[in-house]
Amino acid sequence: MIRRTLLATAAAGLTLALGAPAMAQDDPTKACFVYVGPIGDGGWTYQHHQGALALQEEYGDAVEIAYQESVPEGADSERVITQMALSGCDIIFTTSFGYMDPTNNVAAKFPDVKFEHSTGYKREHPNVSTYNARFYEGRAVVGHIAGKMTETNKIGYIGSFPIPEVIMGINSYYHHAKLANPEVELVVTWAYTWFDPAKEADAARAMLDQGVDVITAHTDSTAPLAEIGKEDGSAWGFGQASDMAAFMTNEDGTPGPRIASIIDDWSPYYIKRVGQLMDGTYEQIDSWAGMPEGEVVIGEMNDAIPDDVKAEAEALIASIETGEYHPFTGPINKQDGSAWLAEGETAKDGTLLGMDFYIEGITGDIPN
Amino acid sequence: MDLSNINPILLIASIMISATPILLAALGEMVVEKSGVLNLGVEGMMISGAVIGFIVAINTGAPLLGFATAAVAGAVLSLSFGILTQVLLSNQVATGLGLTLLGLGLSSLLGKPYEGMKAETLPKLDIPVLGDLPVVGRMLFSHDIMVYLSLALVVAVWAFLKYTRAGLILRAVGESHDSAHALGYKVVRVRLLAIMFGGACAGLGGAYLSLVRVPQWTEGMTAGAGWIALAIVVFASWRAGRVLIGAYLFGGITVLQLNLQAAGLTWGVQYLSMSPYLITILVLVFISSNRSRSNHDAPATLGRTFHATR
Numbered sequence: 184m185i186r187r188t189l190l191a192t193a194a195a196g197l198t199l200a201l202g203a204p205a206m207a208q209d210d211p212t213k214a215c216f217v218y219v220g221p222i223g224d225g226g227w228t229y230q231h232h233q234g235a236l237a238l239q240e241e242y243g244d245a246v247e248i249a250y251q252e253s254v255p256e257g258a259d260s261e262r263v264i265t266q267m268a269l270s271g272c273d274i275i276f277t278t279s280f281g282y283m284d285p286t287n288n289v290a291a292k293f294p295d296v297k298f299e300h301s302t303g304y305k306r307e308h309p310n311v312s313t314y315n316a317r318f319y320e321g322r323a324v325v326g327h328i329a330g331k332m333t334e335t336n337k338i339g340y341i342g343s344f345p346i347p348e349v350i351m352g353i354n355s356y357y358h359h360a361k362l363a364n365p366e367v368e369l370v371v372t373w374a375y376t377w378f379d380p381a382k383e384a385d386a387a388r389a390m391l392d393q394g395v396d397v398i399t400a401h402t403d404s405t406a407p408l409a410e411i412g413k414e415d416g417s418a419w420g421f422g423q424a425s426d427m428a429a430f431m432t433n434e435d436g437t438p439g440p441r442i443a444s445i446i447d448d449w450s451p452y453y454i455k456r457v458g459q460l461m462d463g464t465y466e467q468i469d470s471w472a473g474m475p476e477g478e479v480v481i482g483e484m485n486d487a488i489p490d491d492v493k494a495e496a497e498a499l500i501a502s503i504e505t506g507e508y509h510p511f512t513g514p515i516n517k518q519d520g521s522a523w524l525a526e527g528e529t530a531k532d533g534t535l536l537g538m539d540f541y542i543e544g545i546t547g548d549i550p551n
Numbered sequence: 552m553d554l555s556n557i558n559p560i561l562l563i564a565s566i567m568i569s570a571t572p573i574l575l576a577a578l579g580e581m582v583v584e585k586s587g588v589l590n591l592g593v594e595g596m597m598i599s600g601a602v603i604g605f606i607v608a609i610n611t612g613a614p615l616l617g618f619a620t621a622a623v624a625g626a627v628l629s630l631s632f633g634i635l636t637q638v639l640l641s642n643q644v645a646t647g648l649g650l651t652l653l654g655l656g657l658s659s660l661l662g663k664p665y666e667g668m669k670a671e672t673l674p675k676l677d678i679p680v681l682g683d684l685p686v687v688g689r690m691l692f693s694h695d696i697m698v699y700l701s702l703a704l705v706v707a708v709w710a711f712l713k714y715t716r717a718g719l720i721l722r723a724v725g726e727s728h729d730s731a732h733a734l735g736y737k738v739v740r741v742r743l744l745a746i747m748f749g750g751a752c753a754g755l756g757g758a759y760l761s762l763v764r765v766p767q768w769t770e771g772m773t774a775g776a777g778w779i780a781l782a783i784v785v786f787a788s789w790r791a792g793r794v795l796i797g798a799y800l801f802g803g804i805t806v807l808q809l810n811l812q813a814a815g816l817t818w819g820v821q822y823l824s825m826s827p828y829l830i831t832i833l834v835l836v837f838i839s840s841n842r843s844r845s846n847h848d849a850p851a852t853l854g855r856t857f858h859a860t861r
Contacts, residue, residue, distance in 0.1 A: 223770030379774040389809035
């Protein structure tokens, strides 16, 4: 009896699910997303998913979204992307650097499907576009804050992998910390992972144990902030990719370990691109937007930051947003002392995207 | 490079914390394998323990209760594996992998509302006299209770397997279930108990991650720790003392390489990161290269299905 009811319900559900698309006049545009971590990472993947949800919100029934979480970079991702292309996706966003070759490989086989690869540089086929955000603009602002906030004059950076994206962030962070505080010294620790909360916490712990008191992370979880929080207000960190507002204020009302954050906001880009696809103006592009376009946002600064430093940070944000200041403006030398940017010269995008050197003052080598 | 930045006291203290989750999980799995059962669901039980321990600790404000519930949850989850493999005689490898998938999915479902919340963590014990000792006080005697519980558990498991009759029966079941059955021992019951112990330990290990080491719930937060625990059991050739060494080695190398990096060493860090895995492969090669040695080490009926009527 119960079983029969269940079956009937299931059948009704199935009819509904199958019936709905058939009744629609046109097929909705299907936008698909490949995520490197779980949506619940509270950072990178979470923000991409927020962008996907904003896309759904914007166009309603005209757009259908689909996604897959925790897709390993490399060969596995090629299978996932192929599967998506076969399942009727019109546009596929692959949201991690390691999906670069798989995305291009699949794109060759599905010329009618649009592919958008995040943080990469390969566009081997006309249906592959790349998009990225100028995170180094955000790193400049938190670097300035870090330089002002450190008392030990040692600031830290948890790197994920030694790729240009991360090296650019390290250079920007250090450069602005140094401008704010000439005494500052940078410690870089490579975690060799995008997402492993325990290891990220260990990396933060290792630096804290060695006297580092301001840490920014280039990994995806909130674990470094939790570890910094154990220092009870003698060390500080930043939200990465997402606002991580849970760490802004402690339960007793004192300022929490997250003093500011760099937020990735992908929604303007996703809405724009899918909109273009629907109205037929879609073209292959290489997009690299930042704070002026609202793709990189600095989250609310908490009260651990003194008012004058807040004001300086606000001024820096404003000057980047209006485009009047480029975070890589000379004079900047390379690590070995050779000149990179002359006085007043700004970095070219090509150099930044292939960045494989530290700037002067950073100690240590970039691992291969 | 400035190695003087590394404070050995803090380094060892953080290694102990970092190794505790995998130590607990590996110790439990070792007992399970000693009874002749291969449970590949450690990762799934760990992450379930992590999420349930966290949820209970948030709602009650009592982290110890969180640990207790996590242990029970791990045991219950492993019991489902036990019933499937021991009573219904399903394939252990497939069922174990299924358990991992179930645990990962279940935990992300249960944990959704708890993302970004902060739980009460375990206080550091204030051990009189010992804790005040210079150097060793900070290094060894200022941890939370779970660190010491995990160490006590190593000793207890070692003594149980070596000196008690029950331990002998468990080993007998793992070495030859048919002989043990012929002698009148309840093979299935012994194995179910071992599986539940393994589940409880994995649950505790997971809860240690979410309540002490990281202290927060993040989906997928075990990030492969359960698989490392499985590797440690092989590395340790099924001995409690070596499980301890293995877990501290794995945990230690991770922490050490991060500390070396923070001190400015950049060369060879990748090699150091992969060394525990290399050592495990070498141990496996070493074990399997010699037939007589392999007979001494791995429980003889590991992974084999037992059917009493045969």
